[in-house]
Amino acid sequence: MRVTFTVNGRRHEADDVWEGESLLYVLRERMGLPGSKNACEQGECGSCTVRLDGESVCACLVAAGQVEGRDVVTVEGLADQASRRATDGRGTTAADEQRWAPQPAADAGVPLSPVQQAFIDAGAVQCGFCTPGLLVAADELIEHNSRPSDGDIREALSGNLCRCTGYEKILDAVRLAAARTDQSEAQQGEAV
Amino acid sequence: MAGATRVPTTITQGTTTKGGIGESTLRPDGTLKVTGEFAYSSDLWHEDMLWGCTLRSPYSHAEIRSVDVSEALKTPGVYSVMTHDDLPAETNFGLEIHDQPVLAKDRVRYHGEAVAIVAADHPETARRAAAKIRVEYAELPPVHDEMSATGPDAPVLHPGRDDHHAPHVAHPNIVHRQPIVRGDVAAARERADVVVRHDYEVGMQDQAFLGPESGLAVPAEDGGIDLYIATQWLHVDRDQLAPVLGLPADKVRLTLSGVGGAFGAREDMSMQAHACLLAMATGKPVKIVYNRYESFFGHVHRHPAKLTYEHGATRDGKLLYMTCRIVLDGGAYASSSPAVVGNAASLSVGPYVVDNVDIEALALYTNNPPCGAMRGFGAVQACFAYEAQMDRLAEELGMDPVELRQKNAMSQGALLPTGQQVDSPAPVSEILRRVKAMPMPPEKQWQSSDATRGGTDVDVRALPGGLSNTTHGEGVVRGVGYAVGIKNVGFSEGFDDYSTARVRLEVAGGEAVAMVHTAMAEVGQGGVTVHAQIARTELGVSGVTIHPADTQVGSAGSTSASRQTYMTGGAVKKSCEAVRERVLQLGRERFASHHPAWTGGGELLLEGGKVVTGSGEVVAALVDVLGDEVVEEELEFRHRPTEAFDLKTGQGFGHVQYSFAAHRAVVEVDTELGLVKVVELACAQDVGKALNPLSTVGQIQGGTTQGLGLAVMEEILVDPDGKVRNPSFTDYLIPTILDTPTIPVDVLELADEHAPYGLRGVGEAPTLSSTPAVVAAIRNATGLALKRVPVRPEHLTGTS
Numbered sequence: 001m002r003v004t005f006t007v008n009g010r011r012h013e014a015d016d017v018w019e020g021e022s023l024l025y026v027l028r029e030r031m032g033l034p035g036s037k038n039a040c041e042q043g044e045c046g047s048c049t050v051r052l053d054g055e056s057v058c059a060c061l062v063a064a065g066q067v068e069g070r071d072v073v074t075v076e077g078l079a080d081q082a083s084r085r086a087t088d089g090r091g092t093t094a095a096d097e098q099r100w101a102p103q104p105a106a107d108a109g110v111p112l113s114p115v116q117q118a119f120i121d122a123g124a125v126q127c128g129f130c131t132p133g134l135l136v137a138a139d140e141l142i143e144h145n146s147r148p149s150d151g152d153i154r155e156a157l158s159g160n161l162c163r164c165t166g167y168e169k170i171l172d173a174v175r176l177a178a179a180r181t182d183q184s185e186a187q188q189g190e191a192v
Numbered sequence: 193m194a195g196a197t198r199v200p201t202t203i204t205q206g207t208t209t210k211g212g213i214g215e216s217t218l219r220p221d222g223t224l225k226v227t228g229e230f231a232y233s234s235d236l237w238h239e240d241m242l243w244g245c246t247l248r249s250p251y252s253h254a255e256i257r258s259v260d261v262s263e264a265l266k267t268p269g270v271y272s273v274m275t276h277d278d279l280p281a282e283t284n285f286g287l288e289i290h291d292q293p294v295l296a297k298d299r300v301r302y303h304g305e306a307v308a309i310v311a312a313d314h315p316e317t318a319r320r321a322a323a324k325i326r327v328e329y330a331e332l333p334p335v336h337d338e339m340s341a342t343g344p345d346a347p348v349l350h351p352g353r354d355d356h357h358a359p360h361v362a363h364p365n366i367v368h369r370q371p372i373v374r375g376d377v378a379a380a381r382e383r384a385d386v387v388v389r390h391d392y393e394v395g396m397q398d399q400a401f402l403g404p405e406s407g408l409a410v411p412a413e414d415g416g417i418d419l420y421i422a423t424q425w426l427h428v429d430r431d432q433l434a435p436v437l438g439l440p441a442d443k444v445r446l447t448l449s450g451v452g453g454a455f456g457a458r459e460d461m462s463m464q465a466h467a468c469l470l471a472m473a474t475g476k477p478v479k480i481v482y483n484r485y486e487s488f489f490g491h492v493h494r495h496p497a498k499l500t501y502e503h504g505a506t507r508d509g510k511l512l513y514m515t516c517r518i519v520l521d522g523g524a525y526a527s528s529s530p531a532v533v534g535n536a537a538s539l540s541v542g543p544y545v546v547d548n549v550d551i552e553a554l555a556l557y558t559n560n561p562p563c564g565a566m567r568g569f570g571a572v573q574a575c576f577a578y579e580a581q582m583d584r585l586a587e588e589l590g591m592d593p594v595e596l597r598q599k600n601a602m603s604q605g606a607l608l609p610t611g612q613q614v615d616s617p618a619p620v621s622e623i624l625r626r627v628k629a630m631p632m633p634p635e636k637q638w639q640s641s642d643a644t645r646g647g648t649d650v651d652v653r654a655l656p657g658g659l660s661n662t663t664h665g666e667g668v669v670r671g672v673g674y675a676v677g678i679k680n681v682g683f684s685e686g687f688d689d690y691s692t693a694r695v696r697l698e699v700a701g702g703e704a705v706a707m708v709h710t711a712m713a714e715v716g717q718g719g720v721t722v723h724a725q726i727a728r729t730e731l732g733v734s735g736v737t738i739h740p741a742d743t744q745v746g747s748a749g750s751t752s753a754s755r756q757t758y759m760t761g762g763a764v765k766k767s768c769e770a771v772r773e774r775v776l777q778l779g780r781e782r783f784a785s786h787h788p789a790w791t792g793g794g795e796l797l798l799e800g801g802k803v804v805t806g807s808g809e810v811v812a813a814l815v816d817v818l819g820d821e822v823v824e825e826e827l828e829f830r831h832r833p834t835e836a837f838d839l840k841t842g843q844g845f846g847h848v849q850y851s852f853a854a855h856r857a858v859v860e861v862d863t864e865l866g867l868v869k870v871v872e873l874a875c876a877q878d879v880g881k882a883l884n885p886l887s888t889v890g891q892i893q894g895g896t897t898q899g900l901g902l903a904v905m906e907e908i909l910v911d912p913d914g915k916v917r918n919p920s921f922t923d924y925l926i927p928t929i930l931d932t933p934t935i936p937v938d939v940l941e942l943a944d945e946h947a948p949y950g951l952r953g954v955g956e957a958p959t960l961s962s963t964p965a966v967v968a969a970i971r972n973a974t975g976l977a978l979k980r981v982p983v984r985p986e987h988l989t990g991t992s
Contacts (some may be wrong), residue, residue, distance in 0.1 A: 130402040135226060163399075171929070
């Protein structure tokens with residue numbers, strides 16, 4: 001079957017999709033977007049977390065056919081999404097995502113999103129396999145809650161397994177990203 | 193960073209160049225990893241690529257009567273189906289003993305053993321074709337424990353063994369046995385005021401790295417093969433692959449692709465040979481990616497162990513003797529079982545001085561899943577048992593458990609049971625003191641001041657049971673426990689352990705830049721960060737490129753045994769020093785008349801892109817000295833030699849270096865439901881020298897958390913018939929961020945003068961003491977004996 005949906009603001013089409021293929025398989029193997037990771041393919045580890053119409057989901061548990069006509073944001077689109085969110089000064093909606101211009105972050109020289117930069121700065125990346133899913137989940141948390149408590153962070157990320165870090169530096173990174181986001185929003189508020 | 197620093201005085205390079213050793217520089221692969229662009233082995237793609245799939249045995253022990261692949265071959269989209277009969281050359285592989293068939297021949301020895309492989313144009317087509325292969329099995333009685341392995345009617349799992357351990361084992365189902373005897377245990381037992389003897393058990397832990405086994409094999413025009421692979425040791429994979437493929441080693445080229453964690457599970461080969469064989473058979477690139485279910489069958493696990501320990505002590509708490517027997521279940525194939533036995537035996541006494549010992553460790557061949565390397569490598573199992581013994585002994589003596597440990601703690605100069613002297617700092621007592629001195633976490637942290645949550649002042653996320661909302665503090669008791677451990681660093685027992693680094697210095701874009709090329713497997717630990725730091729320190733440049741790891745440079749050895757910063761870091765340092773000498777020689781030849789320092793005989797250094805004198809005076813710019821010259825060196829670095837342990841007495845200079853960590857665990861237990869919340873897990877560790885403090889602490893926290901997992905949740909369950917019951921992340925649980933507590937870390941830096949920069953391997957020691965500390969805290973909370981890990985709810989409620 002043919003499946004058409006929007007990924008990181010760009011319309012994508014995949015042909016000859018077998019009915020059993022997951023969104024994760026189509027992203028990774030048919031659309032050249034392997035950033036979402038295949039650690040368990042059973043919805044337990046969160047490494048394939050993407051936003052589907054704004055909601056965080058495990059892409060391995062979503063059948064590709066279910067995504068027809070919908071909007072997906074993956075780790076590859078995080079930087080672009082964050083820069084737009086910063087410009088607009090509000091959360092991203094599905095309508096925002098549809099308006100995005102198709103520009104991969106690295107090519108366009110878009111700076112990393114606050115949560116991406118914080119993961120590097122705090123030492124939250126070791127092997128990095130869990131990182132894309134954690135970034136998407138943490139980005140959603142901070143979008144809704146710019147001053148999360150440690151308990152909030154732990155709850156929001158409890159569906160994302162990491163085997164390398166012991167999570168301490170992931171907590172550091174999310175605290176850092178939230179603080180930076182909160183600060184820049186406050187500055188924007190003053191400017192207005 | 194607390195702790196005394198004693199760095200060897202010969203190190204004067206790198207005091208001013210930014211981004212050198214001792215700084216928390218950031219990962220060079222960090223940006224790629226947060227944007228999703230970093231190419232892991234499962235992300236690879238090639239034009240015209242096929243997908244490989246493995247058919248595995250549903251039985252743990254069976255004879256293969258026949259294999260019929262005709263239906264599978266007829267499936268549209270299938271390019272190749274291979275069985276044992278299709279193997280072109282050598283049929284077996286293995287790290288030390290080549291006892292494992294690439295594809296099973298006439299017998300399968302464990303549940304999940306590879307029997308056949310398929311290549312097709314879609315992974316689902318390959319899976320469906322594999323399911324059409326008809327294998328006729330005749331089940332055989334499984335060997336599942338010591339009794340069934342060595343009893344009178346035990347089936348011999350590997351008849352006709354000719355490996356070098358075969359002559360000294362009492363039964364062919366024993367892979368290796370290592371005794372250690374020292375002193376006079378019988379006489380010491382007579383003098384003991386208190387004797388504590390108990391049996392302990394450690395379950396089978398899985399490394400559970402997140403990036404599944406995967407790789408891409410591409411047939412080359414020269415008849416060779418290029419394999420892009422996630423592994424821990426490129427060269428040892430190549431050396432096992434070449435004979436199986438029937439190719440000379442130089443035709444088998446391996447390149448490291450992104451590795452999603454390892455922890456020992458990538459020491460043995462998994463899909464390497466299968467992908468290469470299918471690629472050679474079809475003439476097309478072949479990719480194999482395991483899913484999580486297959487991953488549980490695709491790599492070795494930590495040896496489950498049964499341990500019996502006896503300690504005798506005087507009334508005032510001085511250890512007089514120790515005896516122990518450690519039986520490790522090696523499963524169906526040898527993997528690294530012999531080395532795990534050596535570690536378990538030689539580290540079985542822990543970081544304590546005990547003059548009289550009688551030690552025995554052995555590994556069995558069984559029909560259980562093969563076991564081999566996992567972080568801690570034989571020392572984890574022993575540490576759980578000897579630390580439980582320390583607590584029991586302290587209880588018997590009415591002593592403080594930390595005081596008892598400190599009283600018997602080894603220090604520099606101590607003799608190990610092997611007769612080897614500990615000839616570098618061994619701050620065992622000090623790390624215990626430090627971890628005990630850390631502030632305690634506040635009581636009842638779940639009593640939240642945030643009254644908005646559910647209208648109560650309880651934050652269930654901080655309680656046992658967590659979001660399951662099983663208690664609001666009723667039945668919850670707190671406990672505190674301590675443990676300390678000792679781990680060897682580097683390959684032991686006479687192994688020729690070396691690493692190679694190629695370092696190049698040249699002018700590019702108007703500045704002097706370095707390139708470091710090694711075959712070191714970056715598995716997440718941060719070796720690439722540290723190599724760049726070393727090059728900056730030694731060559732005084734800021735621009736350092738890390739070349740992708742491959743087999744076009746000499747071996748780096750394994751990313752195992754906490755050895756890579758010591759070994760490949762040591763090789764990078766050594767090659768940099770040779771490059772530096774050549775640069776200075778160039779300067780003397782070209783510029784001797786320009787500055788008296790060139791010929792003055794005083795020390796010249798490379799700092800901040802300049803040649804400077806010991807007192808910091810600039811002599812020349814590095815770009816001028818280099819000109820068009822490209823200075824390159826490729827050198828090998830070896831640690832000092834070790835020797836094998838004597839097969840009867842266990843005596844010998846077996847290890848290179850030791851690493852010590854101590855933990856204090858604070859837990860809260862819901863005694864009614866048997867649920868445990870680890871509230872805090874503090875660690876103090878001596879690292880010799882923290883080359884990258886951020887990464888060092890990250891290693892300690894990660895290792896600590898894997899120890900927590902073994903303490904309270906992680907175990908592969910294997911039925912008596914050898915079937916694996918929980919091969920999924922639904923049923924094999926690893927700690928989530930809600931299960932993992934705050935992990936404060938106190939790092940000591942007491943230099944080991946034998947090691948580069950005085951450093952000490954970091955990665956494994958924290959995995960050892962974490963487990964017994966958590967269990968000690970649970971015992972402290974509940975008063976239960978708890979002689980087995982993982983501790984499960986039924987062990988705490990008496991319902992097991």
